[in-house]
Amino acid sequence: MQTMTYRIADILLDWYSREGRDLPWRRTRDPYRIWLSEVILQQTRVAQGTEYYLRFVGRFPDVRSLASASEDEVLKLWQGLGYYSRARNLHAAARQVVDDFGGRFPTTFAGVRSLRGVGDYTAAAVCSAAYSLPYAAVDGNVYRVLSRLFDIAEPIDTASGRRLFAELARSQLDERDPGRYNQAIMDFGALRCTPSPPRCGECPFGDRCLALAAGTVVSRPVKQGRTQLRDRWFHYLHITSGGRTLLCRRSGRDIWQGLYEFPLLETPEAADFGALLRMPRFAELLGDAPWRLLGSMPVARHQLSHQTIHAVFHRIETPSLTPAAEALAVPTGTLGDYAVPRLIDRYLMSCQR
DNA sequence: AACCCGGGGAT
DNA sequence: ATCCCAGGGTT
Numbered sequence: 048m049q050t051m052t053y054r055i056a057d058i059l060l061d062w063y064s065r066e067g068r069d070l071p072w073r074r075t076r077d078p079y080r081i082w083l084s085e086v087i088l089q090q091t092r093v094a095q096g097t098e099y100y101l102r103f104v105g106r107f108p109d110v111r112s113l114a115s116a117s118e119d120e121v122l123k124l125w126q127g128l129g130y131y132s133r134a135r136n137l138h139a140a141a142r143q144v145v146d147d148f149g150g151r152f153p154t155t156f157a158g159v160r161s162l163r164g165v166g167d168y169t170a171a172a173v174c175s176a177a178y179s180l181p182y183a184a185v186d187g188n189v190y191r192v193l194s195r196l197f198d199i200a201e202p203i204d205t206a207s208g209r210r211l212f213a214e215l216a217r218s219q220l221d222e223r224d225p226g227r228y229n230q231a232i233m234d235f236g237a238l239r240c241t242p243s244p245p246r247c248g249e250c251p252f253g254d255r256c257l258a259l260a261a262g263t264v265v266s267r268p269v270k271q272g273r274t275q276l277r278d279r280w281f282h283y284l285h286i287t288s289g290g291r292t293l294l295c296r297r298s299g300r301d302i303w304q305g306l307y308e309f310p311l312l313e314t315p316e317a318a319d320f321g322a323l324l325r326m327p328r329f330a331e332l333l334g335d336a337p338w339r340l341l342g343s344m345p346v347a348r349h350q351l352s353h354q355t356i357h358a359v360f361h362r363i364e365t366p367s368l369t370p371a372a373e374a375l376a377v378p379t380g381t382l383g384d385y386a387v388p389r390l391i392d393r394y395l396m397s398c399q400r
Numbered sequence: 401a402a403c404c405c406g407g408g409g410a411t
Numbered sequence: 412a413t414c415c416c417a418g419g420g421t422t
Contacts, residue, residue, distance in 0.1 A: 085418095088417040089416090089417070089419070090416055090417085091416065092415090092417090093416090095408060096417085128406080128407075129408085130405055130407085130418085131406080133418090136419080164418090165419085166419050166420085186417045187417075187418085230417090237417080242410090242411095243410090244411090300405095301404095301405090302406075350406095351405085352415095388407095389407065
């Protein structure tokens with residue numbers, strides 16, 4: 048008698064054949080669509096990203112159509128998904144494909160990896176799924192699954208930890224079907240080997256999971272982590288004059304780059320309207336015109352992963368615009384054409400009622 | 401290496 | 412409230 052021992056890959060692939068998900072981007076080998084799905088799903092749940100994927104594929108069926116769009120249109124389609132640099136990089140990468148690769152999506156790891164917004168994970172995911180190239184994709188799911196199966200206490204968010212897990216992931220890859228293997232281990236992490244509570248009772252690995260044997264499942268993976276929140280106080284001036292509204296495009300190295308918002312006065316701490324009156328930007332926008340404050344609406348704190356935004360919207364009507372304000376005025380009816388942060392979108396929704 | 405970049409869902 | 416999500420770029 049001899050007991051069969053299966054490779055981890057075999058167990059994952061067997062589980063995947065029974066319980067894997069049927070997702071739109073798994074029904075194609077088109078590298079463009081696979082890349083698009085991977086960028087959308089960076090730090091984003093499948094449930095949230097799927098409708099954006101379908102929306103993008105519908106509007107931009109190939110890389111050339113995406114490359115020839117305006118950045119504003121891409122951002123508008125991306126509105127609400129967060130991490131907007133992904134959208135800007137997506138657009139830039141599409142232009143790279145047209146300019147540097149003659150419109151044909153790159154077919155090597157180095158080529159895919161050279162695209163804006165494509166790191167080691169995304170390049171591996173695309174190359175394995177589209178071209179069956181033997182690269183192991185290491186995402187949050189893979190860190191969790193491997194750290195548990197091997198009961199690894201090394202933190203995943205250090206350079207040496209990432210190297211360790213990259214090497215381990217490589218050693219487990221099934222080179223006969225790398226794309227399917229990568230999807231299998233990620234689905235397993237997303238559906239069975241979940242953060243908490245993990246479903247160890249119905250796990251195909253049973254006592255082959257070292258963390259289960261050691262009782263350390265819930266504390267894997269280990270992260271150094273250091274999350275420090277920053278508080279910010281935003282005062283938005285919702286200024287209208289006739290049928291026009293003032294709108295600014297965010298720039299610089301800050302949140303929401305490329306998105307639109309009302310003129311913003313930021314203060315280092317909570318401030319009342321009187322404090323705003325003394326700010327130079329206020330006079331620049333409203334000058335001596337007989338403006339009227341129609342009301343102020345504080346917003347429940349808006350929580351980002353690293354910042355807490357305390358926002359107040361000040362509704363102001365003025366009969367005339369200063370030169371500085373004139374440059375920002377857009378017809379009020381076109382507000383819906385601009386990509387705006389969720390915070391602004393919610394405020395606009397509340398105004399329509 | 402440390403920090404920055406969103407929004408939503410689950411616990 | 413806290414954590415996490417098919418991560419990547421910048422400094």
